Amino acid sequence: MNTTESPSDFNNLETLSTRELLAGINSVDATVPQAVAKALPQLEALVEATVDRLQRGGRLFYIGAGTSGRLGILDASECPPTFGVPHGLVIGLIAGGDTAIRKAVENAEDDAAQAWQDLLAYAITDKDIVVGIAASGRTPYVIGGLEQARRHGLATGCIVCNAGSAVAAAAEFPVEIVTGPEFVTGSTRLKAGTAQKLALNMLTTATFIRLGKVKGNKMVDMQLSNAKLVDRGERMLMDELGIAQPEAAALLQQYGSVRAALTGRNSLPGETGAGVVN
Template sequence: MEKLDQLLTEARNPATANLDQLSTLDLLQTMHDADRDVLTAVERELPHIAQAIDAIVARLDNGGRLFYVGAGTSGRLGVLDASECPPTYNTPPELVQGLIAGGDVALRRSVERAEDDASQGQRDLEAHAFSGKDVLVGIAASGRTPYVLGGLDYACSLGAATIGLSCVPNSQVAQRAEIAITPATGPEVVTGSTRMKAGTATKLVLNMLSTASLVRLGYVYGNLMVNVQPTNVKLRDRAARIIATLTDVSHEKAAALLDEAGSVKTAIVMQRLGLSRAEAETKLQAAKGRLRIALA
């Protein structure tokens, strides 16, 4: 395994060597300039990200689930992305899950040595009944975290789809996964602080993996959040606006349709196709919840 001081994420950045001597404005400009590298690094990986999304969609469409595993910042970002799927798209809570070395306590307080236990990566997946039908995204900025490698090895042994997300080319994570996503963001502004450029790149990639996968699975129509659940005033208003937009009725009529249908997609199918609630729900079920297919 490559030594830490040889990793790209641990190298010193010559552009920030005098960071502590800069004015506040110059300090911020330096950080901002460094962040430009992140977009370029992620853009280079778009073909691999697309390949990963196709693999995720294929598994989720056939009863599988998506898991993220990581430690420290990488783990927290995975848990964050997973936890935002249910409120945004009304996904079942088990569909996208994030696991972090050290457990949930590590979300708020660093559990430094937890990442060094490769066997714990496997045990955490076993505790969630991870199977060959599922997808595992192993996240490690350095590409060498034992907890993540242990999880990837276990997932591979089951025949699950595996994706390695790291910021170091040819890393252990990249080599052990079927699909490698490697936005090489280079040396950090503060040496070794991978919560910065590497963390930003990781967040961007995770946004793409979950969002694009759920778009492909029919959780979005056009750019509208048609799976939104009207659980508060703001979301009820959004749901009514979506129905009004896609059925060309007034906001008041859309709100009434929502009450009658119980969901945005059912309301739209009822109004567009002139169906009862039961008929609309049957049509959506046959289309695996994909509104565009149901309307066609």
């Protein structure tokens, strides 16, 4: 049953005050982490499959439509600055192409053949993994893409918010986060979208920690692309090496990354330093 389309537990929303509306939305949102927790075993399997494919030299692709597609693109775009990985390692594709990121493209999600064509444009191989994102679990664009990917020997996963869906059936590593009715009936950009965002956070964060892109609890491979991140990098070096800000700034400028600065500083003759990072 498509529980994401079930009637809201709230009614007469137009008669509620602003505070009542906010409290209602908040109360519904509070159920999302519990729904995600129930899917942790499935998420674990998907992370392990993703780590395996990336270790083989493969890539992670997201395919989705509407809010789901945009969430995949968001997660993919945040991996390079956070973990210092190449921009082509995690790729988000949305039904309707880049135009659909900002403006809905009518009927694009109903084309079951288009996702595979979109994937082929990236010279996809059986080393890659494709994760479909669909709150409803019935989006033809996602189903078709997963079916073709699996047929061609790629690893496949999905993140859906209904149980027993066609998308889950098409994926080798399905993640089903059953979020139930939305505050506004059928508006899956709300609770379902929040659940998908949490799952995507977990998928790529756990994957890149497993792949060595975090040391201790620090993003040592992050890109130093703005003043805030440079400041964060300096504080990492100050904390790890027990040095003052001027020396940390000099090390960052010399080596260009937190990891390289830690490795270089700790390899100097006579230097020991705290919190050695290999």
